[in-house]
Amino acid sequence: LKLDTEGYHAVFLPPARAPLIERNAILLLEFDGPPVMRGFGVSNFDLCRPFLKAGYTMLWMDHRTLHATARLVTEASYDPVIETNSLAILLPPDFA
Numbered sequence: 001l002k003l004d005t006e007g008y009h010a011v012f013l014p015p016a017r018a019p020l021i022e023r024n025a026i027l028l029l030e031f032d033g034p035p036v037m038r039g040f041g042v043s044n045f046d047l048c049r050p051f052l053k054a055g056y057t058m059l060w061m062d063h064r065t066l067h068a069t070a071r072l073v074t075e076a077s078y079d080p081v082i083e084t085n086s087l088a089i090l091l092p093p094d095f096a
Helices: 009-022 034-038 044-053
Strands: 027-031 057-062 071-072 084-089
Touching: 009 044, 027 044, 044 057, 044 084
Parallel strands: none
Antiparallel strands: 027 084, 057 071, 057 084
C-alpha cells in the first residue's frame, strides 16, 4: 500500500491500523512537513508509532536531497529531522 495524501493519512490511517497490522501490510508513506501536519494535530511519527509497537521496522529516507539519506527509525532513535517531506517504509516483522 503506497500512501501520498497530503497529510490526510492523519485522518484515515488511525482507523485502518489494526486491519493493516493484522494483515502484515507493507506501507510506503510520503510524510508531510510540520506546517501540514500541525493542521491535523499529529506528527508523522505519531502515526507510525503503533506500527513500531506491533513489531514493524521503519526505514526513513529524505528522497529530496542530492545524496538521499536513509536510516532505520525506532521509538528510541526518533529524531525530529524526519518530520519533513520525506518517505517512510513500514515493514511488518515477517518482512524486516
